[in-house]
Amino acid sequence: MxxxxxxxxxxxxxxxxxxxxxxxxxxxxxxxxxxxxxxxxxxxxxxxxxxxxxxxxxxxxxxxxxxxxxxxxxxxxxxxxxxxxxxxxxxxxxxxxxxxxxxxxxxxxxxxxxxxxxxxxxxxxxxxxxxxxxxxxxxxxxxxxxxxxxxxxxxxxxxxxxxxxxxxxNEGFISHYIEFFEKHLFRCRKSRELKQIEVEQERLIVDYDNSDEESQTTNMDQLIIDDYSIQ
Structure with a gap:
């Protein structure tokens, strides 16, 4: 003591x-x-x-x-x-x-x-x-x-x-042990990370589809412009 x-x-x-x-x-x-x-x-x-x-x-x-x-x-x-x-x-x-x-x-x-x-x-x-x-x-x-x-x-x-x-x-001490318990005891952190990855993948797919639609719209507009220019 x-x-x-x-x-x-x-x-x-x-x-x-x-x-x-x-x-x-x-x-x-x-x-x-x-x-x-x-x-x-x-x-x-x-x-x-x-x-x-x-x-x-x-x-x-x-x-x-x-x-x-x-x-x-x-x-x-x-x-x-x-x-x-x-x-x-x-x-x-x-x-x-x-x-x-x-x-x-x-x-x-x-x-x-x-x-x-x-x-x-x-x-x-x-x-x-x-x-x-x-x-x-x-x-x-x-x-x-x-x-x-x-x-x-x-x-x-x-x-x-x-x-x-x-x-x-302190804040570092508390966050360290919260991360430890989530990772090794409750497995909450791993499942949350997997969900975050799935959300990011879905977001990428949606962004990719939107980019295709925008490019198609742009091509159609270009065709209309070409038609008007020919006339």
Whole structure:
């Protein structure tokens, strides 16, 4: 989960840097030189925090998952502190992106507003129950709340699904999967293409017949003209 959140933050920064440097909005995908830093941050921070917790033997069974077994342990800060920092960094990055692209296109601004709204909703649904449950466990370790554990168990695994909706769903994504389902599951696309071919063939036949009639009419008119010219 920590990797997912840091990934979202690093990805936003990868798009923010060229935007702030006045590069073209439609060329933001050409930022491959930042991938090494992207992977270093996204894998490095979770790896370091995990290794520290493993060395200290802090992991253990916690309800339905494996995590730092002591709810009052300072090692939990290695997870929750970067989580909170990433959340506010993302907010700052989105605000900077919105301010920068507002100078170019209002339509892009509206799309950024939608992404920010979805990101806040996704983070709130997937992470707030975890944070609240951890605070309650830290303050009252001997009195856990079943409802908080239930919400955490239900919503936290949906982080990847929410990220897919926020960052992955767009017109190209939707059209690609519509085409996939039509082609491989429902066969609707193939039948529609065949019908389109039949319609085009009929149209060609009709056009050909009309061209013959026009040419015959033209020949008849020419004969009439010739007759009048002979007279």
């Amino acid at each position: 920590l990797y997912d959140n840091i990934t979202s933050s690093s990805g936003n920064n990868d798009h923010y840097i060229p935007t702030f440097n006045n590069e073209q909005i439609d060329q933001l995908d050409h930022i491959g030189y930042l991938l090494k830093y992207f992977h270093g941050i996204c894998w490095g921070i979770p790896l370091i925090s995990t290794l520290i917790s493993l060395i200290a033997h802090a992991f253990g069974p916690v309800g339905s998952w494996c995590f730092i077994h002591d709810p009052t342990s300072v090692f939990r800060l290695l997870y929750y502190l970067p989580l909170v920092v990433v959340f506010f960094v993302n907010l700052c990055v989105f605000a900077c992106i919105r301010w920068k692209i507002s100078q170019h296109s209002n339509s892009i601004v509206s799309r950024v507003n939608i992404i920010v709204s979805f990101y806040l909703i996704a983070f709130a649904l997937s992470q707030f129950p975890t944070v609240i449950n951890s605070i309650q466990n830290f303050s009252e370790p001997s009195h856990p709340k079943f409802s908080l554990f239930a919400f955490q168990l239900l919503l936290q695994p949906l982080q990847g699904f929410f990220n897919c909706i926020v960052y992955g769903v």
